[in-house]
Amino acid sequence: MWKDLLVERRSKETLNALFFFGLLLLFVFQFALGPDRERLAGTLPGLLWLGFILSGLLGLGRTFVAERENDCWEGLVLAPGDKSAIYVGKLAGNLLLMLVIEAILLALFAFFFNLDLAGALPGLGVVIALGTVALAAVGTLFAAMTAQVRARELLFPVLLLPVEAPVLLATVKATEAVLLGEPLGSVAHWLKLLAAADVVYVAVGVLTFDFVLEA
Amino acid sequence: MRRLLGSVTVAGLVAGLVMAFGVAPREETQGNVQRIMYLHVPSVWVAYLAFAVVLVCSVVYLVRRAEGADQLAHASAEVGVLFTGITIATGSIWGRPTWGTWWTWDARLTTVSILFVMYLGYLLLRGMIEDRERGARFAAVLGIIAAFNIPLVHFSVIWWRTLHQPPSLMKPGGAAMPDIIRYALFVNFAAFTLLYAYFVIRRARVLRLEAEADA
Secondary structure, three states, X not given: OHHHHHHHHHHOHHHHHXXXXXXXXXXXXXXXXXXXXXXHHHHHHHHHHHHHXXXXXXXXXXXXXXXXXXXXXXXXXXXXXXXXXXXXXXHHHHHHHHHHHHHHHHHHHHHXXXXXXXXXXXXXXXXXXXXXXXXXXXXXHHHHHHOOOOOHXXXXXXXXXXXXXXHHHHHHHHHHHHHOOOOHHHHHHHHHHHHHHHHHXXXXXXXXXXXXXXX | OHHHHHHHHHHHHHHHHHHHHHHOOOEOOOEHHHHHHHHHHHHHHHHHHHHHHHHHHHHHHHHHOOHHHHHHHHHHHHHHHHHHXXXXXXXXXXXXHHHOOOOOOOHHHHHHHHHHHHHHHHHHHHHHOOOHHHHHHHHHHHHHHHHHHHHHHHHHHHHHXXXXXXXXXXXXXXXXXXXXXXXXXXXXXXXXXXXXXXXXXXXXXXHHHHHHHHO
């Protein structure tokens, strides 16, 4: 993991591109929906998570690109000891990357849509953290599965999006409530669902990663 | 044995048709449209049964590495997707005269359609990986995560919205339908379960022969 983060910090390749991508997404949303502020405000939670998941698809899909391009895949496969350590490391790296991207996207949204986030920030942080763990946990697993497939750019989102459907529903609904200034208690059922999803996804990921990285 | 199962299945389906169209009375409020239930409800039962079998066979495959388990999982997923499709189609045909629309984002419609795309992704993954053994491993991992996802999808979608009539068969305190309709439904349940078993056995056999031919 430290190696991945180090490479990322040195090159800033993914981060820069994803930042630019997020900015472009914002423009596209604005163009698609027109300048009507009220309509934009109503769709904001959905747009926000659409932005998160689209940049997540790009970022997570690249999890194992370095290994594949530099012919280190065998190194991963042959690594001694528990493969789940590799999974946890990759997951932590992806989490960090996505959280940085999401923070930047959130700031951009606040800037362009004239949002006052100060009050909603703690609640929003909880929702985003829970949702991001669920996204990254499945994303990291699927990225490893699709890394060796020819049409991986296509297969990765096609596999990930349906599985993440409940996470998306939960995060969008919870974000909506938090942005309206409601207390977190009012969306406790969504938060519990997200927490359950986090536990299930990470557990399945840790337990099955061994089988994904077999020779 | 296979032949016998096939004959029994055909007899069961005929009996189901007789019960649905001959014995069961016309429903008072919905009229003959209601009779599509005898196809719709058993189909969704078979779909869930099929996905449960995928889960069990996937776990067995990862633990034991028995190719038979993998072939069963593959066959079961195909049949499950087929019956999910039948469920959506028949529900849509029923919804048009009853709800006045082909499609609506009601809770259970959404759940079933998410399952549909999730397991379509499963079949897609299988189709895209050339290496048989690797494909089996990855598909098993996906089969497990998809099955664990079903309850998450279920609850998230229920909280999201609901319009579908509450289940009338499994309600505590007895089913809210006349006995004769219930018998007709149960005959169809049995017939469809046999049909499922027949399809899966035949399909798994074809997969085994294909594997042998390749080897």
